[in-house]
Amino acid sequence: MAQTEKFVLNMGPQHPSTHGVLQVQVELDGENIVGAKPVMGYLHRGIEKLMESRTYAQCVPYTDRLDYVSAMNNNLGFCMAVEKLAAIEVPERAEYIRVICAELNRIASHHVFIGSLTNDLGSATGMIYAFRDREKILDLFNIICGARMTAHYIRIGGVAADAQEEFLRDTQAFVDYVPAMLDEYDRIFTGNEIFQARMKGTSIITKETALKYSMSGPNIRASGVDYDIRKIDKYGAYGKFDFNIPLGEQGDNWDRYIVRLKEIQESANIIQQALDNMPEGPVMAKVPKVLKPPKGDAYHRVENTRGELGFYIVSDGSTKPYRVHIRRPSFVNLQALDSMCQGMLLADAVTAFATIDPLMGEVDC
Amino acid sequence: MHSGILYSTAQALREILMSFVGIPIIVDIIMTVICATILLLIMATSALVFTLGERKICAFIQVRIGPNRVGPGGLLQSVADMIKLMDKEDIVPRGIDKWLWVLSPILLLVPSALIYAFFPFDDGVILADVNVGLFLLIAITSQTILPFLMGGYASNSKYSLIGGMRTVAQMLGYEVPMVFALMGIVMLTGSLKMSAIVEAQSNVWFIVLQPLAFFIYIVTALVESNRPPFNLVEGESEIIAGPFTEYTGMRWALFFLAEFSNLMCIGILTTTLFLGGWHGPDFLPGFAWFWIKTFICVLFYQWVGWTFPRLRIDTMLSFGWKVLLPIALVNVLLTGVGIYIYNIM
Amino acid sequence: MGTYFSKEKLDLLKAQFDTAEYDAEQAEPAIYIGKEQLLDLMKVLRETPTYAFDRMSCLTAVDYKEYYEMVYCLYSRRYDLWVTVKVKLDHDNPEVESMTQIWEGTNFEERETYDLMGIKFLNHPDLRRILLPDNYEAHPLQKDFVPLEPRVEGGVLTWHKPKNLS
Numbered sequence: 001m002a003q004t005e006k007f008v009l010n011m012g013p014q015h016p017s018t019h020g021v022l023q024v025q026v027e028l029d030g031e032n033i034v035g036a037k038p039v040m041g042y043l044h045r046g047i048e049k050l051m052e053s054r055t056y057a058q059c060v061p062y063t064d065r066l067d068y069v070s071a072m073n074n075n076l077g078f079c080m081a082v083e084k085l086a087a088i089e090v091p092e093r094a095e096y097i098r099v100i101c102a103e104l105n106r107i108a109s110h111h112v113f114i115g116s117l118t119n120d121l122g123s124a125t126g127m128i129y130a131f132r133d134r135e136k137i138l139d140l141f142n143i144i145c146g147a148r149m150t151a152h153y154i155r156i157g158g159v160a161a162d163a164q165e166e167f168l169r170d171t172q173a174f175v176d177y178v179p180a181m182l183d184e185y186d187r188i189f190t191g192n193e194i195f196q197a198r199m200k201g202t203s204i205i206t207k208e209t210a211l212k213y214s215m216s217g218p219n220i221r222a223s224g225v226d227y228d229i230r231k232i233d234k235y236g237a238y239g240k241f242d243f244n245i246p247l248g249e250q251g252d253n254w255d256r257y258i259v260r261l262k263e264i265q266e267s268a269n270i271i272q273q274a275l276d277n278m279p280e281g282p283v284m285a286k287v288p289k290v291l292k293p294p295k296g297d298a299y300h301r302v303e304n305t306r307g308e309l310g311f312y313i314v315s316d317g318s319t320k321p322y323r324v325h326i327r328r329p330s331f332v333n334l335q336a337l338d339s340m341c342q343g344m345l346l347a348d349a350v351t352a353f354a355t356i357d358p359l360m361g362e363v364d365c
Numbered sequence: 366m367h368s369g370i371l372y373s374t375a376q377a378l379r380e381i382l383m384s385f386v387g388i389p390i391i392v393d394i395i396m397t398v399i400c401a402t403i404l405l406l407i408m409a410t411s412a413l414v415f416t417l418g419e420r421k422i423c424a425f426i427q428v429r430i431g432p433n434r435v436g437p438g439g440l441l442q443s444v445a446d447m448i449k450l451m452d453k454e455d456i457v458p459r460g461i462d463k464w465l466w467v468l469s470p471i472l473l474l475v476p477s478a479l480i481y482a483f484f485p486f487d488d489g490v491i492l493a494d495v496n497v498g499l500f501l502l503i504a505i506t507s508q509t510i511l512p513f514l515m516g517g518y519a520s521n522s523k524y525s526l527i528g529g530m531r532t533v534a535q536m537l538g539y540e541v542p543m544v545f546a547l548m549g550i551v552m553l554t555g556s557l558k559m560s561a562i563v564e565a566q567s568n569v570w571f572i573v574l575q576p577l578a579f580f581i582y583i584v585t586a587l588v589e590s591n592r593p594p595f596n597l598v599e600g601e602s603e604i605i606a607g608p609f610t611e612y613t614g615m616r617w618a619l620f621f622l623a624e625f626s627n628l629m630c631i632g633i634l635t636t637t638l639f640l641g642g643w644h645g646p647d648f649l650p651g652f653a654w655f656w657i658k659t660f661i662c663v664l665f666y667q668w669v670g671w672t673f674p675r676l677r678i679d680t681m682l683s684f685g686w687k688v689l690l691p692i693a694l695v696n697v698l699l700t701g702v703g704i705y706i707y708n709i710m
Numbered sequence: 711m712g713t714y715f716s717k718e719k720l721d722l723l724k725a726q727f728d729t730a731e732y733d734a735e736q737a738e739p740a741i742y743i744g745k746e747q748l749l750d751l752m753k754v755l756r757e758t759p760t761y762a763f764d765r766m767s768c769l770t771a772v773d774y775k776e777y778y779e780m781v782y783c784l785y786s787r788r789y790d791l792w793v794t795v796k797v798k799l800d801h802d803n804p805e806v807e808s809m810t811q812i813w814e815g816t817n818f819e820e821r822e823t824y825d826l827m828g829i830k831f832l833n834h835p836d837l838r839r840i841l842l843p844d845n846y847e848a849h850p851l852q853k854d855f856v857p858l859e860p861r862v863e864g865g866v867l868t869w870h871k872p873k874n875l876s
Contacts, residue, residue, distance in 0.1 A: 007523065009523050009524075009527075015605065016601050016602050016605060017601075017602035017603070031527065031678060040840060040841060041839075041840065041841035041842060041843070044841040044842065046850055048826070048851060049826075049850050049851055049855075118674065119602065120602040121602070121674035121675060122593060122594065122596070122600065122601075122602060122674045122675025123593075123594075123672070123673060123674035123675070124423075124427070124671075125423075125426055125427045125671050125672060126674070128427040128428060128429060129427070129428070132428060189674070192673065192674060194594060194673055194674050194675075194676055195674050197676075197677075197680055198674065198676075198677055198680075211764065212814045212815060213814065213815040214765060214766060214813065214815030214816070215815070227787065232712065232790065233712065297772075297781070299767075299768055299783050299794070301767060301768075308767065310767060310768045310783070312768050312770055312781065312783070314772055322772070323772045323773070323851075325768065325770035325772075325781075327767065327768045327770075327819075331818060331819075331822070332815060332818060332819065334818065335815060335817055335818050345677060345678065345679060346527070346603055346604070347597075347600070347603050347675075347677045347678060348677070349603075350602050350603050364841060365841070
């Protein structure tokens, strides 16, 4: 009598497709997955603790290192939380530039998503195409703040410097290029039979599961839950723009991919509106050199590329935050990994890692 | 009886040797050694050329430049790679099955070198023109399963083991449709001899007479040689590198060599079986046509490989058994009916 | 941000739970509740149809040296409503009921709070360290935290309290 035995395969922390140093203990029965447990902490730097010994302004660069492919959104989250705590009014032009940068970074982050997804599906060609276009956005960041990835451009009270003509012109050129770019993606991979066959109907997250695990961002929207903080909270200048929230139906890998693809177009629309209605004026509020927010606490959340990014800051009235807690979307989203992988094949697990889109800098904090 | 530059050169060489040595059997042995050496050289050079070619073509498809630092336009890149691979540390992992582990890359090279004996490069230029050439060829190529399974089993690594199991599954699933597809050619030719198969295509290539078989052959050939989109055995994003996960340096290079040799083999086989072999207009010699066709085929296989994402094991197996096999059987039936109609007309 | 839980509703809760209190001076006061009544309060907030707090937006703890404070930020998608619930915990033995019984998605966040702050969650399905090594015996976000020193003993990385603090 032949006997079969389940075995545990440690995928990661060193594996070509685990997106950083995520370790997943996959329990396998042949090629079928019985369970998948994420093991984290390989990139834990203690950012929350480090922030306790830095002044508020010094904390901002640490947020760049959280979700390092969408640094602007993290800057925005932290700065807005501090502004809420210290009751700082941000000038309107700064709000617009913040939105442009955050949305550009959202597109860049979705490029990384598309690139790593296609690479994990075995088509390295797709990765190069996505990264080629991401490069254009990084060049834009290079113009506006001199940094490409860890921007530290959005500061408490506004932005570091005004946007130059060159930046606005090149951003306009990029926005004009977006439809052609998406069309090319459609022709290279979205329309590919193999691509569709591997993504459709695999690793389904139902609406109920997504809500149960407090998921957020494109992952919960792919399951058909209309939940986008930009629309709900209308923070910053987002209330002034008209944009749609793309929703999925089933919550399978395919929906998670399509939702992000559509979000790129929506982000481009937001940028276009911001460019058209850009007000004149200062880009920095009057923030005291030594910022001492009043005693108290504040929680503020923004829609990061990966979901609901929240900062809970406690101030004791001194120049340094008493406690900072970061609610990281990919960390919470990872809870769904086990239910996504169950009953799938090993090859689907890789797709599931890619479409849930965790970023280890953010998961491990 | 045969024409062509290569054949006459070989004949001249034989005459010279004959005048020096005088004993026919020794001359035969010397000639065989020379030919085998040339074939091994072709195989080794093809690996060198294809590593660079593959990287350049892949770079072209991926809007990159590709290797361009070593030598003029990156021409010496594969030499640099070879030197690098040679001085890499030879890591022997703990807990392996030593003999199987060491033998696996060496044995893998044997079948891929052996089948070069059955390729007709030009009119009359074939090392072993045996009566059951095609049959032997298929038999030998299917031996590549064994080293993969050995390497996968002996490496004491779960990734390698999964890769080894995948090899067996996919070879079993695709060997059968391939054989049935080639059956159509054998029926048309009436012989398993490789030279006879090429000879039968002097007027019409088999790609015209056997389009279904050609389609099946392309797919199965990609599977047999582990090319993307069917490179599930290596599947780097899932199981790192399958059976070669634990190999380093020259041992790994042997796997690599076999892979490129296999790539050229399927190019040559496509040319020989479907594209008329060395047949072509007279302004170029036969072997030139042969190599031109082969390189076009290889280019095609690389193009396919760098465009598509990888298949999943279950879709791939069900495609082999449920789609390709029935088509291949239908093809055999249609060929039989066609031959019957042709004969009574 | 949406609307905050109104003072009338807070008064309603105060009448229902005797340990509930809030600072009426503040614009957006947090509800303080005794840890015995926390689970009941959360169940009310989650299940009452007029509140329907279906999302645990943020779960964390703060070390105030004399006591720990658990902070729960709840959000109701249906009414676009916010509320913050706080619980004071004893500094020597910080224990609180796990919220996984109501919101299953708090699993990782509670494990993280346990890992970094050292708060024990009762009835948690899988209370293990999540970010730090399993043999690490300190909780870094506590205010009196001193980094442990790594040492390799018998091929295993172990962590030890520093001997001389100068």
